[in-house]
Amino acid sequence: MNIMTPDWVKDAVFYQIFPDRFAKGQQSYSSLVFNVPYEPWDAPPTLQGYKGGDLWGVIEQLDYLQDLGINAIYFTPIFQSASNHRYHTHDYYQVDPILGGNIALEKLLDAAHQRGMKVVLDGVFNHASRGFFFFNDILENGPHSPWLDWFKVEGWPLSAYDGSHPANYVGWVGNRALPEFNHDNPDVREYIMQIGEYWLKQGIDGWRLDVPFEIETPGFWQEFRQRVKAVNPEAYIVGEVWGDSRQWLDGSQFDGVMNYLFTGPTIAFCAGDRVLYDLVKAPDYYPYPPLDAQGYGEKIQSLLKLYPWEIQLTQLNLLSSHDTARLLSVAGEDKDSLKLATFLLLTFPGAPSIYYGDEVGLPGRLDPDSRRGFPAPEQWDRDLLDYHKQLIALRHRYPALRRGDYRMIWAQGLCYGFARCLGDSQLLVLVNAGTQSARATFESAGGLGQIIWGYPELNQEEVGQDTRFEVTLGARQGCVLLQQG
């Protein structure tokens, strides 16, 4: 199969926004939310409270994102939903009124596209919510409902809100708040396909698919891909699959997945035994136990062998998300762990995704703490922000970081290195995760190297067509050398 993935994703640096918490528009655009009482922005988030972030606020922050180097936004759900995270979809065709409604998305798409920024939405198609029309009709009309076959009703009466009785319908992971669609019903399947098409036609640039592995109807995701790509062949489809995703990454379904197989080892290597196990044991990724360079290299090699290269270039790589604790907290607030992992993120094949606030040092334990309000500028870690900017700029400057082959060149102790090679140019990336300085010695085809990132001690010598490198890196440091063919 000739695998085709969207070209723009290979050059993308994503920013993941949890819309209730990123930014609140300075202007009140809607006359409907004048008197809505929200939780204080700075207060610790609660599981059910709203802080009132909106898409108007995102529009106002596009300068900030562009300045950071971001050229793609991935939003957690924005459709009308009776939950602050909006995974409980109430209406797939309406942007939540608190977020500014459909008009705010329209304006955001215009503004983002004018800046060359892409926008990807979160599609929650496995389950809906208790208030979702077609399920609500079953609650209201019982066996008389014409939509009975849209869900998986197992008996009567339904008990949607009273946990002391059996729910009598299938909810996602047994959660009665999230009734699962019956995807085998052709009407349901068509309904979801049309949603997929509709928002593409409205101008979004792709779908991040929530728990797509739960939908086992044969051909479902293949049809989704065909219909979405028929609207826009360059649309990005990325699935939320935490582990081995070969089943969906054969080219007929997704362009990539949320690459937690990169996340876990990268944290385990960079943060080592600083990782707070309590923060990582629940989510389905593995930042623990610690990895040394050899162990990290093996994980990465095996990951890179798992999927076709065309897919690797459009994976969504990340260090934190709304579903994990933030890396800063995972690493016991050790900033260098975050810096090193971010360095590896920005030099890895596939599109990096930065979870809003990570770039300014926002901490956050597990949900709801990982979804705090974006801090005010006076609380930002400016050094960290600057670090992100520079690394993102580096990635944009060197196509080899985005599309170049990946080849491990060094793995000893806690020092790890790899080359990213594209055409005549080759970048040599080294990272020392140890608390002592470390030396790497290796040969690489091509001329003398030039330091383009970091402050290594570099000795090099041309040996025929190759160059022999001796690189000494300070504790917890990374560097990049540019070697021309």
Place this chain on the structure above:
Amino acid sequence: MNIMTPDWVKDAVFYQIFPDRFAKGQQSYSSLVFNVPYEPWDAPPTLQGYKGGDLWGVIEQLDYLQDLGINAIYFTPIFQSASNHRYHTHDYYQVDPILGGNIALEKLLDAAHQRGMKVVLDGVFNHASRGFFFFNDILENGPHSPWLDWFKVEGWPLSAYDGSHPANYVGWVGNRALPEFNHDNPDVREYIMQIGEYWLKQGIDGWRLDVPFEIETPGFWQEFRQRVKAVNPEAYIVGEVWGDSRQWLDGSQFDGVMNYLFTGPTIAFCAGDRVLYDLVKAPDYYPYPPLDAQGYGEKIQSLLKLYPWEIQLTQLNLLSSHDTARLLSVAGEDKDSLKLATFLLLTFPGAPSIYYGDEVGLPGRLDPDSRRGFPAPEQWDRDLLDYHKQLIALRHRYPALRRGDYRMIWAQGLCYGFARCLGDSQLLVLVNAGTQSARATFESAGGLGQIIWGYPELNQEEVGQDTRFEVTLGARQGCVLLQQG
């Protein structure tokens, strides 16, 4: 106050459609309702079942309606709702998917307007439903909901679906399925005003307002009128108020009400003791006890004195509705009672409204029986249908029937008569509700009369500027004479 009401309503003959039961489109326009199982069209209706009538079906029946003489349609609710009558609004901005969605309404409006037909929708603004987004959020998030103040929460926990616990919120007439809006919240008020404006902008011609008397927020309906009329000064606003409606008919709020003060006496006069009391004792109108001509005349005189004349001409007059038993059943299936009452309906000031199916002799006791599927042509009472056509044509032919003054000219026994006078022309309308023939004798200013409806025995004689009439009407007959000034 200078009272302005929409001119077109004075010339309108309405047809009231209960959309789930009037007509089902022959073509499947939506790919989403292919596999929806409906109740059989001909089976007795149930309180919760759907029969699947839609707006596509209405479009296909516009020829039928036009042929009948209808030039305005009043729909019971069409917005997305988890109830077959759709009074439990789930989304005020979406036409129900079973009805064909917003696209079907758009096409219907186009098709109706091309024929010069108006379309009035039912606005249910006192209460919403349990699945309505803003209420559902309260169900889902409890005290954390930002929309708490949109409804009238009285305590926790809410029990929306389990009748064994207190609902803890205000529902319309205590019905927990119908949470009442808090209209004192300016956001709620604005939300409803915007709905009112929105559908006018989409091209509807007016609003029938459900239980508007329940909304007591000062200035609410005045603002509604101002905002609706600002979009379309000729929009019709008609309230569902069953009794004395002076409070809303001062020109600052509604153009008319559903004129049950006409319905009750007219049935009581035409059907007399044929009325099945069990069918009329619950709804808030008074077709019982029977009235003689004198009694009927008094009721009508008092009704005509109640409101300004400009309002009288835009009242919505009716004999049955989805909220009553059908007149044919009320009258113990006595067809003449229906014919006589229809005769009075079509000759009365104000816009007549025919409840779908009444014109072909569809019977129906109280809800749900009054909401049967429209019968197949082979089941129609063709005589009754023809009778309706002719009376409607008569009303269209003579402006005096629509706009002429109303003056009682005869009331004796069960024989009642009135004149409708406009400019030089005057129509003399007589009806004999008795089972014996009856004679009316009276003088009327103007020349000799001409029989334009019915088969009375007419003797007349000019006396100066007047004519003396002696009209003998057969049992259960009506007639109309045309007298030129």
